[in-house]
Amino acid sequence: MFQKGGSHIYSIVKSLNNNLVLAQDEQRKEYVLFGTGIGFKKKKGDLIEESLITKIFHGEDYQNISALVDSISPDVLSVTENIVDEGEKYLGKKLNTSLLISLADHIQSAINRQNEGIEIVGSSLQWEIPFLYTKESKIGKKALEVIAIKLGVDLPEMEAAFIALHFVNAQDGIQSMDETMLITAITKSMVKTIQSLFDVVLNKESMNYSRFVTHIRYFMNRQIRQEEMIANPDDKLYLIIQEQYPKSYACGLMIREMLKKEYQLVINDDEMIYLIIHIQRVVSETK
Template sequence: MQVIKKINNNAAICLDTANNELVAIGTGIGFPPVPYELENLELIQSTYYGVNPMYLDLLNQIPNEIFQVSGKVVEIFKNKINSSVSSNLVFTLADHINFAIERHKKNVQFENSLQYEIQHLYEDVYEIGLMAVQLIQTNLSIRLPKIEASNIALHLINAESVAQIATKTSHLDDTLEDVVEIIGKHFQMYIDKSTVNYSRFVSHFQYLMKRQQKGKLMNSENSKLYLSVIEEYPDTFNCVNKIKDYLIKEMDFELNDEESLYLILHVNRLCVREDCYRKGITPSQ
């Protein structure tokens, strides 16, 4: 296997014997000067073909251990459901798990209004979500609440459908464009739509729209947390209020406090990372 481009010390873009490009993860494979021939293939922990380049920087943002857990979960999903999925799922699920861990450490929890449907209509996928929570506890020594099993299951269920929604629904495209413009103007910043940060925000916004279309919004007892987040991120709160005004006017869609909290966190996450990239600073996470 030929290593042709370093991503970090433990990840690289490689060519297999048939000259097909792939992403390989393995201890120290990105350390030697590239290009070079990797003879000891036992160093390789996992390989992924056809990964969208926008997801590669997640390898520099998310611990390798989380990618390993994500890879195991996706493999279980593929085998149990007998489904062929894109290699991108390993990357998006790793990002999902990483964010769940970040929220857990900050004691931020969301109720999943689709939990009952997931448990009873997608029993096999929900079981995988439970396995994922157990793998996270075993491999990362982090005990996530049981609700995260439903959240992970929902991510797997939507893995192939989320991107299709945006391409098929021009109205959603227009709404997303307007919301991103609101964010950009509010923070006076350019949001690069080719980055994983933008792709991550799009996915979360699409989930929000899907719940709205089904009339199933988030609902839990996070009022104290909502007030705390407003106090911590007042500028982001003002931005989200502009988005809320737009959604009411254009879609007759009013966000409740729980959905507003969810959106504040994701807008803040997008803008902090975009601001870092704009200034040439590499985010620590």
């Protein structure tokens, strides 16, 4: 998320608090800027010293940041920035710079519902998310603790799952939460197939499981974007994999058929090689 101001010149649209401002560049494109003291005694039109900017956040192309920021309390924005920062440290990677806006909007909406006594019915997927995305789910749970302490609001436990999905979304560069939910549902189906065929419960905390889920996400991203798949299968390696790991190969075939039948997705032979290897690794360590 760390991003310096570069050669852009930013001017204040609105000071949100001492450390957060809504600003625009010379093309009048809007951003939320973070930096210690960046909003102190600032008024509309003031230029921002580049040395004060430590992070730059933007919205999605279709978002009106001014309207969104007007609907989010500065305290929620500040707490969300803290959650994003801690999440990045925990995951060890920089996330999509639109995460602050989308997550703050979600948290504000959840708080509004809580204050109005509105209950939402959770998706069946919410119970699967901690098993599919272990690290992100821990961030979600920690976020609820931070929100309770700093904002004095106890959000329902299921909100941890939705916050986790925002962090999943921000790693993959996916265009919408609907796509993230689709990938989550497909991942759940694949994991269920593996556990059923091998009669195991996969170790969701393991490195191989994490790699497996990450591989599925990248594969699905390419499918959703209809990017050209690798189409140079190594026939010899494919045959070796079939012979060496017959049960993982059979599992891969079941998953391939399920994806084609239920989601109209195609796994070519080269993708199958990687899928079978991941299945073999994640099952072997469990057994």
